[in-house]
Amino acid sequence: MGGKIERIELFHVEVPLPTPFYPVWIPGYPQHRQCSTLLAVTTRDGLVGYATGPAFARERESLGDFIGQFLLGLDAYDVDLVRERLRQASFLGWRNSWMDIAFWDLAAKARQLPLHRLLAERLSATGPAPTTLPAYASFLELRPARARAEALERAQRLGFRAAKIPVHAQDEAEDQAQLELARSAVGPTFELMAHAHQAWSVSLVKEVPRWDLPRAQRFVRLAESLGYRWVQEPLHDESWDELAELSAGSQIAIAGGDLSFNFVPLAALIRARCYSVLTPDASFAGLGTVLKTMAACHRHGLGFSPSAVSDGLDLLANLHALAAWAQLRGEAESARLEYAWEPPAVIPEHRDALLTAPVEIGPDGRVTVPTGPGLGVELDPRALRRYATRFYHVTPVRFVVSSARRAGLKETADLARPERARIRR
Secondary structure, three states: OOOEEEEEEEEEEEEEEEEEEOEOOOOOOOEEEEEEEEEEEEEOOOOEEEEEEEOOOOOOOOHHHHHHHHHOOOEOOOHHHHHHHHHHHHOOOOOOHHHHHHHHHHHHHHOOOEHHHHHHHHOOOOOOOOOEEEEEEEOOEOOOHHHHHHHHHHHHHHOOOEEEEEOOOOOHHHHHHHHHHHHHHHOOOOEEEEEOOOOOOOOOOOOOOOOOHHHHHHHHHHHHHOOOOEEEOOOOOOOHHHHHHHHHOOOOEEEEOOOOOOHHHHHHHHHOOOOOEEOOOHHHHOHHHHHHHHHHHHHHOOEEOOOOOOOHHHHHHHHHHHHHHHHHHOOOOOOOEEEEOEOOOEOHHHHOOOEOOOOOOOOOOEEEOOOOOEOOOOEOHHHHHHHEEEEEEEOHHHHHHHHHHHHOHHHHHHHHOHHHHHHHO
16 A cells, blocks of 8 residues: 555746746747746655656646546556556646656655666666766757857867757758858767757747758758768658658658657657657656657667756656666667757756756766666755745545535545445445
């Protein structure tokens, strides 16, 4: 009974940024704080699991009353049952696959395993567990080509040996200049990727340019000639025929699948061979979906490299997934960890503000894989008090009292103890 959920808490998290951040996926929009929703799940044996989902503001204000009844009373270590409950909740419009990260965290803590070992076990992976993984600086703003080239040079001096640059200009020539000046700035041995952000973006302030297949083909051919490793999301995710044609005709990898919320679209993209590298983010898809994606990629001979552009907990969840992928493949050098990096706004001190210590890159351009149980990190209580506001809190007793007021005692008892209700029926 120790794995039963004893408490569910939800928090609004807002970390102020020192300067406005203009994310490439919302061109022209100034972001003054990093926002997320934090989930904390406590079991009867005292373990706490954490997960964060990226937020625009406080749009999840009513989430607790809705999701609590789906989760309360479950065995927190039964990640498959939790994932099924989250799937059922999505029928009513809530996409909360990210929450399963907290339950994977708990399941690994219960067995005193680092999370990547539990994920590797689910994959039947037999390779050695990596101690470090190569990371790449993922730039997240649109900047002039020369300014981006200077930022790449600074990242190279700090130890990065790979980077991904965003391209999203109305003028095709500007995107081409980005590729050329970036390669010129860092030299031929530095690994480069490009992210076109065509699969999803938001025209909230400025109109987003839309690429067709000929423009994507021209861009990919230029990237090939300059020695880029991959081009990410060069077309909309639903342009399956065009993506498959582009991928089949390219000498470099075409990557995508960032914001999939479940395995159905990812499976379709894999079957159609739209991408040669799949990039789901656990803070959108959940670790259960990421796990299924890794297994499918391995079967079909495709690459895997999770996106990770939110906060520190998101980065860690994807880091553990990538470590499990390295164990499945039997080596770590093909893995690539996305490391959000856009000084002065997006740096570890702000991105990982909730953690007791930020996830740092080493002088060799690698990140250490945590060895502690679960995600392998602790949240800083002072940071929680400073940046987080709890907006939902439920325990079995609180649930019974509040539900009894709304639904009556018998119905509440059935909700609180579903196994007893089944026996009675």
